[in-house]
Amino acid sequence: MDSMRIVLAQINPIIGDLTGNTKRIIQAIENGRQKQADLVLLPELALSGYPPEDFLLLPYFMKAVEEKLQIIIQATKGMVVIVGLPRRNPSRLEKILYNSAAIIDDQKLVGFQDKVLLPTYDVFDERRYFEPGEHVKTWSIKGKKVGITICEDLWQHSGFIQSTYYRRDPVLELQNQNPDFVLNLSASPYSVNKFHTRLQVCKRASQSLQCPILWCNQVGGNDSLIFDGFSLCIGPQGLIQCAKGFEEEEILVDLEASSQTFHVERNLLQDLYQALVLGIRDYFRKLGFQKACFGLSGGIDSALVACLAAEALGPKNVLAVFMPSRYSAPESQEDAAQLAYRLGIDYKVISIEEPFESYLQILSPYFAEKAHDMTEENLQSRIRGMLLMALSNKFGYIVLSTGNKSELAMGYSTLYGDLCGGLAVISDLTKKQVYALAHWINRHEEMIPWNTIRRPPTAELRPNQKDTDSLPEYDVVDQVLQSYVEEHLSPEEIADHYHYPLNLVLDLVKRIHLNEYKRRQSPLGLRVTEKAFSVGRRFPIVQRWMC
């Protein structure tokens, strides 16, 4: 094979930032030129950022995309550039757009390869905007036969897709055409262990086609979604090259050079940690904010959020507020203070006793004969939320909410209380994952106080409260949560499989549905599993299937 030098430009676009993304793309082209690349490959919808959502429906947004494409074309002198962008469907039949790759050769637009398989499940809504591409063909580029595919186009071949059984398999369609290599433009979000699934998908395609696959992924956080990068070149024998995860990188692939394969084993907890850090960092950076505050309770959830925020934003930009009440244990405050000290973050103590008393007093004429109940517990949580929001309003912090996925599932959280915030950092981590990540953070030395990790979870909203007063053990909650929400098992199947009483499972599953209304008003949360409580999981609030 003649020499062919290809740069995979793993960029971090901002949604709708057409001017900025065009600069990023042109910079990648320039860098490719310096590396004497023949071809620069960019991610899916690199120009708009992925996912651009309803911006795609604005005609003047699409006009601006077309103008930026012209600017990019001018920047490709002497090179081939393949860049992802939305384009208008010229036939205007069915949907108005294609999700496309523009193929540009030496300042000339050669054509567009349109995405054939359009994910419309979970967080993906591509059929809302795009018409499926018709043709799967090879392109003649610098004397080579090149297959060009976009993200999902590779996936049907290996059967990893749930709930859609595409009629077409673009990999199979390329098979008779004997491509020299196949490019893929992706915007593939992170989830735990997705890296290995992707490797299999790409390897399977490479084996069927008996040629290398060059796969270029977006990187960076966009709202809930965290794109992890890890762009790669893979051959039938295995992985040949792989970019870093969780940061921008351009890797040069020389198809003539040695194609020795190597094996990568990712540390899943380290990746999870990095994903969350990137999610926080990009949410703040792309919004133009620097500083975060949150309630540090002495419990494990807020301790984990403290570590992640300090890493993402720098300790100087992080304020932890301990807000004791009559029910706070002294050890909670000690643990909170110690963690804040170790992380070097700002730390304040504000008691909620005074406002709590004042609410109880003005409500007493109405509550007179009623026993203390969840009302008084929620009041405390909401006072804390209000104090954090006041600090946010006055000083420009974004409030981080610290609830985990198990609590969100069970409704073990207070709307307008601990659910306050601009970003829910660990809302897609089960309690079990929270512990695992805390242990990983402490792997070399004690950062999160071991006392925080060892104590039974408590909301400290009444005397001697424990989470297990109103919930089963988190092991059970987490297992039911995963089986029901992520794996779509029925309550009967879960009870059978794990030998739980059916009533217990039903009770937990009903709680998941009953608390839909709380989650609907929760802050945007970072998605790290295949099924987060987010836009990817759509259930009605009012329903009578499971109540």
Added chain:
Amino acid sequence: MDSMRIVLAQINPIIGDLTGNTKRIIQAIENGRQKQADLVLLPELALSGYPPEDFLLLPYFMKAVEEKLQIIIQATKGMVVIVGLPRRNPSRLEKILYNSAAIIDDQKLVGFQDKVLLPTYDVFDERRYFEPGEHVKTWSIKGKKVGITICEDLWQHSGFIQSTYYRRDPVLELQNQNPDFVLNLSASPYSVNKFHTRLQVCKRASQSLQCPILWCNQVGGNDSLIFDGFSLCIGPQGLIQCAKGFEEEEILVDLEASSQTFHVERNLLQDLYQALVLGIRDYFRKLGFQKACFGLSGGIDSALVACLAAEALGPKNVLAVFMPSRYSAPESQEDAAQLAYRLGIDYKVISIEEPFESYLQILSPYFAEKAHDMTEENLQSRIRGMLLMALSNKFGYIVLSTGNKSELAMGYSTLYGDLCGGLAVISDLTKKQVYALAHWINRHEEMIPWNTIRRPPTAELRPNQKDTDSLPEYDVVDQVLQSYVEEHLSPEEIADHYHYPLNLVLDLVKRIHLNEYKRRQSPLGLRVTEKAFSVGRRFPIVQRWMC
């Protein structure tokens, strides 16, 4: 034409209530039998309720649907019944389900007609679940050639659909087949003036096919969506029969009887009022709640919500809470008290001064040198939210939030303050619509105090505050809102068309995008326009297209 008696059964199903909906369907069949009907027609997805969302992805939900279909089949002795339901796609090619009509004749399942056109825009996600039907054919029913269509199938023909240009037009496909009449199963949500659009759609189809169209719609509120009913029979000359709006009804159409047409002119404000009342009523009823509370401020928004809630739930089930601060005008309290008295709703006054003072005090060490700003304004709003939530927790009220669409657009509302609640009643009404509806309510006698209607809008969060201190006149806000959000015009087009300064329009449009984060945490709101701030409008929080 031989006699053919058809009942259009406009039922109000609950999402996922397969047992209850089956009962409703069987009751409609029994009622049809008593009316000596030959055929009973039910709405789209009548068995699951529309929209069932991700329940459709649960295999055991679909199994239960199949079991209920068998029960319905048994209930059809001597009759033809056509009922909407999801069914599995036997080929399992692409999506796993069809959105179907089961055609049952005398306890035998004759077949399924699958929906051909699947709306995947605005609030509709049908491509997420369904595969388009392949065949458009006529069915032989009691000696007649009958076309069976599902909702959207009729719409392509008249060109009222935006952002999708379907390849197929089932009305045209029926044309060569000369049906005697065409049935349509619908779940068509209300929006202002939708009634007349639908009349045109059905009439156009009837004219092209030169036969009657019998159109059966779902009725009732399901989360944000309000289905208005108005099932109808229409011929090429016009409307022949029409069911009531906003309630269940079964109408008998005798195709042999006179087909004299008549003209209907709806009162748009009356329909809007009834839609909102139904939306509130069904939200509460279907969740099993009776009582609502909200903050009554003396302003027009909460006054309107008071009227709607009293009508929907009965005055005895409604609590209005006036929560004065140092900035409340005495006339606000007088107006609030007077309205509560006129409506006969429960009314309480709880001052927020004490908790406000207590917050100011405990925050003073941190705020020391900072001027009063939005922080202190938000505190007041949030104290009110907390008091309402405490009453809700203690006594089982659902809190109604009272913000309008103009405020939601501009972010002129406090997260965790006036945005607290389980249901946002008027969140899809512009300020202009709020005034129009208030006038309509007062058309016979003064219900909402004229003083409330006349006073310039104010949040009363600082001395002598007016909304126009920080916003342009609502006329301008509303015009930009409608042009930008509902009509997708660009800022330049809006400025040109209405002779507004471009900077003013850009400022308002940027505010709409900047406040996405607040709306994402707002309560579910009742949708009454073609483009509400709800699941039908999907924009990212983090973006740099308009900021």
